[in-house]
Amino acid sequence: MITLGIETSCDETSVALVQGGRKILSNIVYSSLLEHRPYGGVIPEIASRSHLETVLPCLQEALKKANRTMGDIDLVAVTQGPGLLGSLLVGITAAKTLSLALGKPLVGVDHVMAHLYSGFLMEQKLAFPLLGLVVSGGHTMLVSMESARRYQVLGTTLDDAAGEAFDKVAKILGLGYPGGPEIDRLAKGQDAKRFFFTRPYLSHESLDFSFSGIKTAVFYTVQRNFSQTNAGLPGAGNKKMTLKDKKAIAAGFQEAVCEVLVKKSLKAAKIHAAKTLVVGGGVSANSRLKQLFSTASKKEGVRVIFPSLALSQDNAAMIAALGTALYREGRRDSLDMEAYPEFIKS
Numbered sequence: 001m002i003t004l005g006i007e008t009s010c011d012e013t014s015v016a017l018v019q020g021g022r023k024i025l026s027n028i029v030y031s032s033l034l035e036h037r038p039y040g041g042v043i044p045e046i047a048s049r050s051h052l053e054t055v056l057p058c059l060q061e062a063l064k065k066a067n068r069t070m071g072d073i074d075l076v077a078v079t080q081g082p083g084l085l086g087s088l089l090v091g092i093t094a095a096k097t098l099s100l101a102l103g104k105p106l107v108g109v110d111h112v113m114a115h116l117y118s119g120f121l122m123e124q125k126l127a128f129p130l131l132g133l134v135v136s137g138g139h140t141m142l143v144s145m146e147s148a149r150r151y152q153v154l155g156t157t158l159d160d161a162a163g164e165a166f167d168k169v170a171k172i173l174g175l176g177y178p179g180g181p182e183i184d185r186l187a188k189g190q191d192a193k194r195f196f197f198t199r200p201y202l203s204h205e206s207l208d209f210s211f212s213g214i215k216t217a218v219f220y221t222v223q224r225n226f227s228q229t230n231a232g233l234p235g236a237g238n239k240k241m242t243l244k245d246k247k248a249i250a251a252g253f254q255e256a257v258c259e260v261l262v263k264k265s266l267k268a269a270k271i272h273a274a275k276t277l278v279v280g281g282g283v284s285a286n287s288r289l290k291q292l293f294s295t296a297s298k299k300e301g302v303r304v305i306f307p308s309l310a311l312s313q314d315n316a317a318m319i320a321a322l323g324t325a326l327y328r329e330g331r332r333d334s335l336d337m338e339a340y341p342e343f344i345k346s
């Protein structure tokens with residue numbers, strides 16, 4: 001079975017062909033990131049226009065790369081939400097049109113859950129039950145997964161998502177957008193203890209997360225220690241913030257966030273007797289997160305599956321993978337299918 005996946009929830013336009021829900025035949029990604037960079041975040045109108053211009057070229061490229069034609073497509077899977085409404089509608093309209101024209105079934109897919117299906121593309125033999133950790137720009141979630149349709153959200157962020165915290169802290173430090181990769185790069189080999197940040201919500205018994213306080217703590221650390229914050233506000237300190245200082249703050253912040261993610265995930269694994277954890281979403285590209293998981297998970301006897309760098313970012317292969325699994329479990333959508341901007345707890 002060949003599934004066509006379409007992803008247009010944010011600033012990436014992606015089209016993929018996936019065989020049997022596991023084997024990537026092609027996974028084309030076009031990002032409009034450079035157009036958003038001057039504004040320090042994604043501008044919805046620019047993103048929608050870019051999807052309109054690139055979704056068909058991406059489809060053509062995906063077919064060409066996979067050496068397949070439209071006639072080979074058995075199923076159309078598309079991101080239904082969450083995401084930017086205008087962006088989602090471009091992908092959904094393309095998917096509905098293709099489904100109608102080809103006479104093939106249509107399945108709407110949740111983008112947040114789809115991040116966890118990168119694991120199925122990494123490991124051909126991966127099987128349920130699984131524990132999932134989504135760490136993206138918009139969501140931080142621990143999920144117990146019994147099947148594609150049966151899953152339970154065990155914990156979620158009460159405020160900022162992990163990626164959002166990385167992006168906001170990067171802004172405070174005067175780094176570029178998106179901030180996660182910048183902080184990851186700057187923090188490498190730095191002393192993470194010079195600036196210590198309290199591990200947010202770690203001792204709380206629930207499996208929820210909270211990352212907005214740590215962002216505020218970084219802001220006040222900068223203001224207290226240095227003469228000027230990036231926001232142009234006068235600080236209480238009399239020193240100028242050097243690159244060395246920025247690196248140390250980045251390392252301290254990253255260590256705190258990653259430690260919470262690792263400890264909470266392993267706590268969830270213990271409570272729910274999970275043996276395998278799949279990690280997905282943009283922040284799963286973080287090198288320190290991988291290191292910390294690698295050491296801690298061995299001790300706890302939990303296998304942790306990280307996506308490749310390409311699959312950690314928004315892509316349509318993961319949409320096709322989840323779409324195929326949902327289809328096999330009986331999911332079908334009609335041409336009335338609507339976009340939803342927020343995550344819907346199952």
Ligand code: KG4
Pocket residue numbers: 010135136137138139162163164166167178179180181184281282283284285286287312313314
């Ligand atoms: O999953 P994603 O591509 O988009 C959403 O679905 O939200 O995640 C984007 C997020 C951004 O906040 C970005 O800063 C973060 O992932 N990110 C990282 C790294 N690479 C991307 N955060 C930390 N370390 C990284 N290496």
Ligand code: ZN
Pocket residue numbers: 111115136137281282313314
């Ligand atoms: Zn995403």
